[in-house]
Amino acid sequence: MQAPPPVRPRRRGIGWAQRAEIAVLSGPAVLTFLTFVIFPVVLAGYYGFYKWKGYGVPTNFVGLQNYKTILQDSSFHDALLHNGMIVVLSLLIQGPIALGFALMLNQKIRGRSLIRLLIFVPFVISEVIVGTGWSLLLQVSGAVNGILDAIGLGSWKQDWLANPKLAIWTLMVILTWKYIGFAVILFMAGMQNIPEELAEAAAVDGASYWQIQRRITVPLLAPTIRIWGFLSIIGALQLFDLVYIIWGQYVASTAGTSTMVTYMVVEGRNAANYGYGNAVAVVLFVISMIIALVYQRFVLRRDTEGALTDGR
Amino acid sequence: MATITQSRFTPKKGLPWGNPIVYLIALVLIGLMLGPVIYLILGGFRDNSQITVSPAGLPHPWRLGNYTGILQSGVFWRQVGNSTMVALGTTVGVVVIGVMASYVLARYRFRGRGAMYALFAAGLMFPATVAITPLYILVKNLGLVDTLPGVILPQIGFGLPTTIIILVPFLRAIPREIEEAAAIDGCSRLGFFWRMVLRLSVPGLITVGILAFLASWNSYLLPLFLLNNQDTFTLPLGVQAFSSQYSTDTAKVLAFTSLSMLPALLFFSVFERRIVGGLTGAVKG
Numbered sequence: 001m002q003a004p005p006p007v008r009p010r011r012r013g014i015g016w017a018q019r020a021e022i023a024v025l026s027g028p029a030v031l032t033f034l035t036f037v038i039f040p041v042v043l044a045g046y047y048g049f050y051k052w053k054g055y056g057v058p059t060n061f062v063g064l065q066n067y068k069t070i071l072q073d074s075s076f077h078d079a080l081l082h083n084g085m086i087v088v089l090s091l092l093i094q095g096p097i098a099l100g101f102a103l104m105l106n107q108k109i110r111g112r113s114l115i116r117l118l119i120f121v122p123f124v125i126s127e128v129i130v131g132t133g134w135s136l137l138l139q140v141s142g143a144v145n146g147i148l149d150a151i152g153l154g155s156w157k158q159d160w161l162a163n164p165k166l167a168i169w170t171l172m173v174i175l176t177w178k179y180i181g182f183a184v185i186l187f188m189a190g191m192q193n194i195p196e197e198l199a200e201a202a203a204v205d206g207a208s209y210w211q212i213q214r215r216i217t218v219p220l221l222a223p224t225i226r227i228w229g230f231l232s233i234i235g236a237l238q239l240f241d242l243v244y245i246i247w248g249q250y251v252a253s254t255a256g257t258s259t260m261v262t263y264m265v266v267e268g269r270n271a272a273n274y275g276y277g278n279a280v281a282v283v284l285f286v287i288s289m290i291i292a293l294v295y296q297r298f299v300l301r302r303d304t305e306g307a308l309t310d311g312r
Numbered sequence: 313m314a315t316i317t318q319s320r321f322t323p324k325k326g327l328p329w330g331n332p333i334v335y336l337i338a339l340v341l342i343g344l345m346l347g348p349v350i351y352l353i354l355g356g357f358r359d360n361s362q363i364t365v366s367p368a369g370l371p372h373p374w375r376l377g378n379y380t381g382i383l384q385s386g387v388f389w390r391q392v393g394n395s396t397m398v399a400l401g402t403t404v405g406v407v408v409i410g411v412m413a414s415y416v417l418a419r420y421r422f423r424g425r426g427a428m429y430a431l432f433a434a435g436l437m438f439p440a441t442v443a444i445t446p447l448y449i450l451v452k453n454l455g456l457v458d459t460l461p462g463v464i465l466p467q468i469g470f471g472l473p474t475t476i477i478i479l480v481p482f483l484r485a486i487p488r489e490i491e492e493a494a495a496i497d498g499c500s501r502l503g504f505f506w507r508m509v510l511r512l513s514v515p516g517l518i519t520v521g522i523l524a525f526l527a528s529w530n531s532y533l534l535p536l537f538l539l540n541n542q543d544t545f546t547l548p549l550g551v552q553a554f555s556s557q558y559s560t561d562t563a564k565v566l567a568f569t570s571l572s573m574l575p576a577l578l579f580f581s582v583f584e585r586r587i588v589g590g591l592t593g594a595v596k597g
Contacts, residue, residue, distance in 0.1 A: 018501070025415060030413070037443070037470060104338065
């Protein structure tokens with residue numbers, strides 16, 4: 001760690017010293033971010049106007065043709081619909097379950113650190129492994145159907161991955177299993193910020209456990225829940241790895257689990273239509289942006305207002 | 313919410329056992345969360361005929377060959393090494409430059425602060441997937457394709473938005489009074505940052521550090537594009553390569569996937585305790 005700078009009187013207003021501090025502290029992050037995130041994204045926008053196979057400099061300018069094709073392609077409409085379902089279902093399924101987990105783990109009971117550790121296991125495992133493992137479990141001759149047979153529920157056996165009526169729900173189960181730990185981590189960190197005195201005072205006044213959770217813990221956790229909601233929505237819009245690993249590039253659309261990003265990779269990179277793929281990326285970005293702005297405007301406003309405007 | 317709570321009046325008692333129903337629910341949940349993982353690990357101890365005959369059965373007899381074979385191969389250990397270096401590089405980079413930028417965003421007033429925050433927040437909407445082709449070209453022009461820094465640098469960039477979004481509220485929650493007291497004692501803003509903020513934000517730093525480490529450890533798409541040389545493969549690429557090389561040997565694939573998730577699990581179980589310690593120790597001190 002660096003030695004602390006020499007003591008000097010505090011400045012008011014924004015002098016050159018403060019400007020220098022701001023530049024030195026935020027410079028590395030801004031520079032890295034502009035180079036490796038913003039610049040490639042802008043470039044993707046540029047390529048989106050070209051018909052480009054990925055070699056050399058794109059020359060075949062086609063204007064908005066790529067975008068027209070995307071918006072008229074029914075496979076893209078399907079992918080968009082699936083993304084929409086995944087966004088809504090993730091919030092509705094993961095939110096309450098994670099809140100329950102976090103409340104349970106926030107109690108002072110024996111063995112809670114072990115329970116907490118075990119609940120996070122799926123979150124820690126990589127998408128490649130989760131995908132590989134669940135495809136083996138869920139294939140027709142796999143362990144899930146094997147267990148159903150063994151406990152006498154053989155008639156419940158299903159083709160969990162290929163049946164288009166089921167596949168999206170299978171995906172939701174896997175997503176919940178995989179990402180619930182992230183929500184629980186955030187909620188529990190948020191709960192640590194709630195002063196214990198509030199609950200203690202309420203208990204002294206005769207409030208029951210559930211009253212305390214409903215009237216104190218959950219309301220004070222609301223900013224954390226809203227941030228989680230934001231991250232969950234964005235993550236759901238950009239879902240790729242798991243679907244691609246489990247369903248592969250051909251099956252996702254027939255099983256009804258394709259997403260905008262799998263569409264982008266299949267139609268863009270795999271078909272060597274890089275210009276088209278980049279145009280899909282732009283559409284995905286615009287959709288994410290609109291949803292994010294609406295969410296920030298109407299849901300996160302209370303949180304970001306404090307963070308950005310009042311300068312407390 | 314950001315007051316320093318003094319818990320010295322709460323009597324410390326041993327933890328009660330609590331409601332048995334809570335334990336029952338916890339047990340069921342743990343079973344659901346761990347079941348598939350245990351299946352993977354046990355599957356690695358079986359052979360293919362066992363798996364075909366009874367997909368949900370236990371190993372009988374137990375076979376160690378799948379595991380010992382992989383542990384004796386240099387490929388697996390090289391991939392563990394690559395993954396470790398990429399994940400450590402990414403984590404250190406993201407946390408160090410992320411907390412510096414978050415401090416500026418949380419506690420300085422200047423024109424353009426809102427724009428800077430919005431810029432990073434907008435980054436949440438770009439997964440690496442969106443920019444993967446231009447990113448590949450950029451990294452190639454920098455001469456970093458097939459090198460580990462070629463993966464680390466973009467991962468730092470893409471890790472910054474989450475880090476900053478989580479850290480800014482955290483740093484803002486440090487009470488104004490502490491900063492004023494430090495200023496009265498002659499502490500500059502930078503001094504306040506080095507002496508107080510870093511220490512008070514340890515739980516937040518650990519949280520974002522763990523998230524960055526895991527995201528990097530598990531990252532699939534970026535390495536897939538940027539690392540083509542088998543010698544530079546990270547574990548997820550290794551799992552993919554292994555499972556296509558031995559696509560008919562399910563037991564071997566199960567063993568390889570089980571082994572490759574162990575390092576992340578160990579890492580997490582060590583640091584999970586640190587989170588708890590950090591959360592109870594830092595601001596409450």
